Amino acid sequence: xxxxxxxxxxxxxxxxxxxxxxxxxxxxxxxxxxxxxxxxxxxxxxxxxxxxxxxxxxxxxxxxxxxxxxxxxxxxxxxxxxxxxxxxxxxxxxxxxxxxxxxxxxxxxxxxxxxxxxxxxxxxxxxxxxxxxxxxxxxxxxxxxxxxxxxxxxxxxxxxxxxxxxxxxxxxxxxxxxxxxxxxxxxxxxxxxxxxxxxxxxxxxxxxxxxxxxxxxxxxxxxxxxxxxxxxxxxxxxxxxxxxxxxxxxxxxxxxxxxxxxxxxxxxxxxxxxxxxxxxxxxxxxxxxxxxxxxxxxxxxxxxxxxxxxxxxxxxxxxxxxxxxxxxxxxxxxxxxxxxxxxxxxxxxxxxxxxxxxxxxxxxxxxxxxx
Amino acid sequence: xxxxxxxxxxxxxxxxxxxxxxxxxxxxxxxxxxxxxxxxxxxxxxxxxxxxxxxxxxxxxxxxxxxxxxxxxxxxxxxxxxxxxxxxxxxxxxxxxxxxxxxxxxxxxxxxxxxxxxxxxxxxxxxxxxxxxxxxxxxxxxxxxxxxxxxxxxxxxxxxxxxxxxxxxxxxxxxxxxxxxxxxxxxxxxxxxxxxxxxxxxxxxxxxxxxxxxxxxxxxxxxxxxxxxxxxxxxxxxxxxxxxxxxxxxxxxxxxxxxxxxxxxxxxxxxxxxxxxxxxxxxxxxxxxxxxxxxxxxxxxxxxxxxxxxxxxxxxxxxxxxxxxxxx
Numbered sequence: 001x002x003x004x005x006x007x008x009x010x011x012x013x014x015x016x017x018x019x020x021x022x023x024x025x026x027x028x029x030x031x032x033x034x035x036x037x038x039x040x041x042x043x044x045x046x047x048x049x050x051x052x053x054x055x056x057x058x059x060x061x062x063x064x065x066x067x068x069x070x071x072x073x074x075x076x077x078x079x080x081x082x083x084x085x086x087x088x089x090x091x092x093x094x095x096x097x098x099x100x101x102x103x104x105x106x107x108x109x110x111x112x113x114x115x116x117x118x119x120x121x122x123x124x125x126x127x128x129x130x131x132x133x134x135x136x137x138x139x140x141x142x143x144x145x146x147x148x149x150x151x152x153x154x155x156x157x158x159x160x161x162x163x164x165x166x167x168x169x170x171x172x173x174x175x176x177x178x179x180x181x182x183x184x185x186x187x188x189x190x191x192x193x194x195x196x197x198x199x200x201x202x203x204x205x206x207x208x209x210x211x212x213x214x215x216x217x218x219x220x221x222x223x224x225x226x227x228x229x230x231x232x233x234x235x236x237x238x239x240x241x242x243x244x245x246x247x248x249x250x251x252x253x254x255x256x257x258x259x260x261x262x263x264x265x266x267x268x269x270x271x272x273x274x275x276x277x278x279x280x281x282x283x284x285x286x287x288x289x290x291x292x293x294x295x296x297x298x299x300x301x302x303x304x305x306x307x308x309x310x311x312x313x314x315x316x317x318x319x320x321x322x323x324x325x326x327x328x329x330x331x332x333x334x335x336x337x338x339x340x341x342x343x344x345x346x347x348x349x350x351x352x353x354x355x356x357x358x359x360x361x362x363x364x365x366x367x368x369x370x371x
Numbered sequence: 372x373x374x375x376x377x378x379x380x381x382x383x384x385x386x387x388x389x390x391x392x393x394x395x396x397x398x399x400x401x402x403x404x405x406x407x408x409x410x411x412x413x414x415x416x417x418x419x420x421x422x423x424x425x426x427x428x429x430x431x432x433x434x435x436x437x438x439x440x441x442x443x444x445x446x447x448x449x450x451x452x453x454x455x456x457x458x459x460x461x462x463x464x465x466x467x468x469x470x471x472x473x474x475x476x477x478x479x480x481x482x483x484x485x486x487x488x489x490x491x492x493x494x495x496x497x498x499x500x501x502x503x504x505x506x507x508x509x510x511x512x513x514x515x516x517x518x519x520x521x522x523x524x525x526x527x528x529x530x531x532x533x534x535x536x537x538x539x540x541x542x543x544x545x546x547x548x549x550x551x552x553x554x555x556x557x558x559x560x561x562x563x564x565x566x567x568x569x570x571x572x573x574x575x576x577x578x579x580x581x582x583x584x585x586x587x588x589x590x591x592x593x594x595x596x597x598x599x600x601x602x603x604x605x606x607x608x609x610x611x612x613x614x615x616x617x618x619x620x621x622x623x624x625x626x627x628x629x630x631x632x633x634x635x636x637x638x639x640x641x642x643x644x645x646x647x648x649x650x651x652x653x654x655x656x657x658x659x660x661x662x663x664x665x666x667x668x669x670x671x672x673x674x675x676x677x678x679x680x681x682x683x684x685x686x687x688x689x690x691x692x693x694x695x696x697x698x699x
Contacts, residue, residue: 086663109664179551184636184649186463186661209464212661220553220647221636223657230532235540235551 048320051327054081055088055101058188058243059303062124062344063101066335074330076323085188086212092118092306095314098324100306103188104195104212105285116313119362120304121328121355122284124336125276125345127244128193128299129254129267131232134159136174141255142167142264145290145298148257149201151178151239153208154218159237167258174237181231181240184221186213192301193241196289200298241299244272245343261294271297272345280354302351305331312365321364329359329370437679444673450666455673461638463658468670470677472640476648477678480555480630481623483644484562488619491563492570493612499571500578501604502596513575520568528632531561536633539645548645555641555648558634562626566619573618577611578604610696617689624682627652651678 053063060082067078083091085102092100093113105120130148132141147163150156156163160173183190194210208214220235222228225246232240232252239255244267247254256264265271275288275296288300305328311321332347332355339346347355360370447455451468458469495516503509532553539560540552581604589599605612627650635647636657651674662668 084660086661089663107663177549184631184653185657186663209462211464212663213463213658215460215462215464215638218639219637220551221649221657223631223636227632231553234532234536 048317048323049075050077050079051098051320051324052079052081052096053088053099053101053305054083054091054097055306056085056103056188056303057082058085058103058126059101059124061245061342062339065338065342066331069338070327070330070335074326076327078327084186085191086186089306092308098307098320099328101303102306103301103303104191105287105304106306114308117309118306119309119358120284120306121332121358122276122280122302122347122351123305123328123331123355124303124339125272125288125300125347125351126192126303127267127272127275127297127301127345128189128196128241129244129247130239130257131229131242131247131252131254132239133232133234133236134174135236137171139168139171140253140266141171142258143255144258145196145200149197149204152180152182152197152217152219153201153203154180176237179231179235179238180216180219181222181228181235181238182216182219183224183228183241185223185227187224188212188301188303189225189241189243190214192287192289193299195287195301196299199287199290244268248343257298259294259296259298260290260292263294265295265297267297267299269340269343269345271295272300273348275300276302276345276351277348278350280350282354282357284351284354284358300345307362309361310363310366311369312363318364318369321362322369325359325362325369329356332356332359437676440672440676440679444669444676447666447669447673451670451673455670456677459640461654463662463664463667466664466666468666468673470651470674472638473649473651473654473674474677474681476555476634476641477624477650477652477681479641479644479648480558480562480634480650481620483555483559484566484623485616485620487559487563488567488570489616492567492615492619493574495567495571496574496578496612496615497600497604500575501600504579513572516568516571519564520572524565524626524629525632527561527565527629531557531629531633535560543645548643551635551647553633553635553647554645555634556644558630558650559644561629561633562623565626565629566622569619569622570612570615573615574608574612577608577615581607610693613689613693613696617686617693620685620689621682624678624685625652627656631656651675651681 060080063078063080063082067080071077080101081088081091081097085104088097088100089102089106089110091097093110095115100118101123103126106118111118130141130143134141144167147156147167150163157178158175159178160175165171165173191210191212194204194208194214197208198205198210208217220231222231222240225242228240228242229246229250229252232238232242242252244254246252247267254267256266258264272288274293275291275298276293277296278286278288278291278293280286284302284304286302288296288302290298291300307324307328311324312318332352336346336352360368362369447468450466451458455468455470456474457471458467459471460467460469461472462468495512499509499513536552536557539554539557540550543552544550585603585607586599589603594602630650631653634649634653636649636653637647638649638654639647641648655671655674655678659668659671662671
């Protein structure tokens with residue numbers, strides 16, 4: 001009798017516990033399901049020594065290194081969530097973070113969703129490379145924008161197509177079909193690549209367009225760089241686009257791409273930095289794809305840190321705003337020294353100058369923060 | 372009828388009766404007992420109420436999820452209408468969304484997986500339930516089957532990509548299909564492996580529950596083992612076996628990670644079972660984080676709603692079939 005009443009009690013306790021858990025789950029779900037659950041973050045946070053950022057997963061390795069170095073000298077903690085560019089922008093829109101990071105500048109719709117204007121500071125540059133699996137081909141494959149667009153549109157379907165053979169003279173190309181691998185998840189990498197294709201091919205622009213997810217006319221999707229790389233490595237005759245850093249670290253072969261000036265450029269840190277050495281507009285929202293620079297790799301892109309121009313919102317302190325701006329300023333100057341080791345392209349001098357000017361335009365309560 | 376009162380007991384020769392003992396200790400004892408039984412009743416009530424709350428919470432949860440899905444997909448329903456279900460283009464750039472390729476991919480891969488898995492799961496169920504219910508080998512087999520259910524799906528995805536896809540590619544190059552390996556067929560194979568345990572363990576317990584007198588009667592009439600299984604065991608357990616299969620189908624419909632790694636993730640309509648495709652769950656998982664436009668996000672949530680409804684409809688149909696089986 002005693003034993004069984006004990007059992008009942010125990011199951012009661014367990015039952016009540018589950019009831020509480022599930023009720024709290026229900027109340028969470030009932031909150032409209034919006035993606036911005038956290039309110040104890042950027043706004044009016046008492047701990048001004050911890051900044052919060054979210055966005056681009058491409059930036060994450062560099063940011064981790066930079067933030068840990070900055071923490072050593074300045075004692076400032078930065079909590080960066082690598083959730084993807086789009087999610088970073090929406091978190092900035094919801095004011096749950098101090099800064100967002102994105103591989104693509106904000107578009108009109110995203111801009112209009114903000115309560116105040118946001119500024120873009122170029123923070124690093126990266127490239128998207130075309131990796132391929134052609135065991136027979138020993139030389140580096142050459143690609144022109146035209147051929148590249150043709151391959152990804154599905155109009156060029158065989159490796160020994162006359163158009164590919166014409167630019168790869170003397171290379172024995174197999175008669176196998178081309179298998180295209182693209183990203184299946186929405187990503188900044190796709191955005192850079194499709195922006196490039198839309199620029200160089202009117203067909204691509206009208207049929208597919210640009211975006212972090214597009215309606216791919218042909219090909220297989222892989223999740224993340226590793227997914228695309230996996231498909232390329234496994235499938236003979238495959239070609240796919242991945243980030244330069246990923247391709248270098250995994251020693252995958254990648255093609256030289258002809259740029260606007262007509263030169264075939266090997267993607268590298270140097271050629272990406274070169275791509276960024278162009279006239280940069282005052283707001284820095286420029287796409288480096290199809291760059292005018294003669295020695296620049298054409299499928300390059302800046303990555304930006306996004307902050308509100310007016311830093312006084314949600315009871316943020318001047319102290320917090322100053323710390324944020326100083327951090328970003330450090331990132332585009334001293335922080336750049338960590339880029340190369342992680343296969344990121346350091347910012348070009350032009351980009352740093354523009355970034356400085358943009359940072360100075362940030363205000364707190366109408367007054368400039370950095371002098 | 373002689374009645375006598377002795378030591379607080381009224382005894383009748385044919386029927387002993389008890390009267391209340393009124394000594395102080397006895398009263399105390401009775402009170403204690405009454406208190407205890409009162410507590411027991413209260414515990415009973417609380418327990419009953421807890422069970423009821425639990426049940427209600429589940430109902431509220433399901434309705435809450437449904438409601439959230441409906442509310443969040445309203446923008447997409449408003450702008451795309453019903454043709455969302457059968458329109459064939461999924462183009463986030465131009466804000467055109469059609470769920471048909473993914474609906475097709477989901478149903479195709481799940482039912483194909485079911486077809487592949489049924490022979491295995493039923494065979495395992497019969498083997499473990501009828502032929503060898505005890506012993507080290509059946510125990511080992513039973514644990515192995517249960518382990519299949521316990522392995523995280525991402526591991527199946529990896530294994531599928533590394534081992535299964537090259538085999539399928541090899542097969543494809545022999546039968547003259549474009550040898551890409553990934554596709555609906557590969558994902559169905561992976562799904563089939565993943566869902567075997569559900570139908571197999573339910574089927575096994577159903578088969579062990581077949582009353583032995585039925586089987587013994589059949590044996591007594593000279594039936595062979597195969598005949599007993601065919602005419603006694605299977606007819607007796609068919610609703611249970613079917614329920615197990617339904618359970619596996621539910622799992623297959625919603626499986627995300629393993630499928631997305633081997634299905635090829637394309638928004639094109641699959642032309643054959645070897646072609647790449649995509650499923651609803653996999654599209655949601657892939658595109659949710661970067662859905663930066665309100666209609667896009669809402670279209671993805673509507674995809675979730677469609678998946679929810681497909682699961683509900685298939686379950687309802689399954690219940691109907693089970694009912695018919697049992698009422699026969």
